Amino acid sequence: MTTNGFPRNAGCPLDPSMFEGHAVNLSAAERRAATMGTRRSVKKAHQAAWLVNAIKMIDLTTLAGDDTKERVQRLCAKAAQPLAPHLKSALGLDDVRLTTGAVCVYPTMVGHAVQALEGTDIPVASVATGFPAGLTPLPLRIEEIKYAVAEGAHEIDIVITREHVLKENWSALYDEIAMMREACGGAHLKAILATGELRTLRNVYAASMVAMQAGADFIKTSTGKEGVNATLPVSLTMVRALRDYGAETGFKIGFKPAGGIKSAKEAIAWQILMKEEMGRDWLNPDLFRFGASSMLGDIERQIEHYVTGRYSAANRHAIA
């Protein structure tokens, strides 16, 4: 099953020359990222609109060792109704369908999520391939993908073998992801690069390129379990790779920052990054997701603030 309308990236032969010579200017990347959260172009009156849009792009996540069927059911209920009814009403959104972009769970929780979301069109994403370290034998990682797909997952968040990147073994990385792509069948593949473990932005750029060439529908920063997870400089590097790949091939690939993204302010900063670097197409769930377990709570708190403070229903046009 495909969960959105964008053309699947069928992958293309590994071509290392596509990322050779693309130097990333680290200091420029860092400078730009550092100002991202405070750009004056974000007007107070439109912040609620940005936050509502962020909700539509959240992969609402639970990836804990003590996950249960009941926790997954609560997560799914929240995904189907992410804003309290009084907030939705106050924003003039009673007639607007508002859900998160997806839920994201471990493979053994997929069945519970599929059941809980029956009757909705909210996709279920499953991590797989020995998440988070990805160090189980490859045949088992492939079987895990097939298991999650058979349970009903629409999207598979795979992890890569970091060693392939650290040793610049790009062919091995390509082959691994291409096999995973095949195992996904009709499900979308999101390639988690675990950027906090890749040591350099040059590695991040090259791994992004290889993942896209091997057929990833999305590239994703982190598992949320590394010491360093989603950061704006790393995201900018990956987004530049997306842009270069799109210019070379015509494919639009999605981006998913994940791990440690907790605040409404960050939700706005990442959307500005995508709008400025990629354009408005990347402000929708087909091409952008936040992987986040706790950001929705802060977004709700901030929307409550706008509703009870200075936000008025007259701004509805900016939200819907």
Ligand SMILES: O=C[C@H](O)COP(=O)(O)O
């Ligand atoms: O893929 C999603 C991440 O694991 C979520 O990380 P988080 O719990 O830090 O929001």
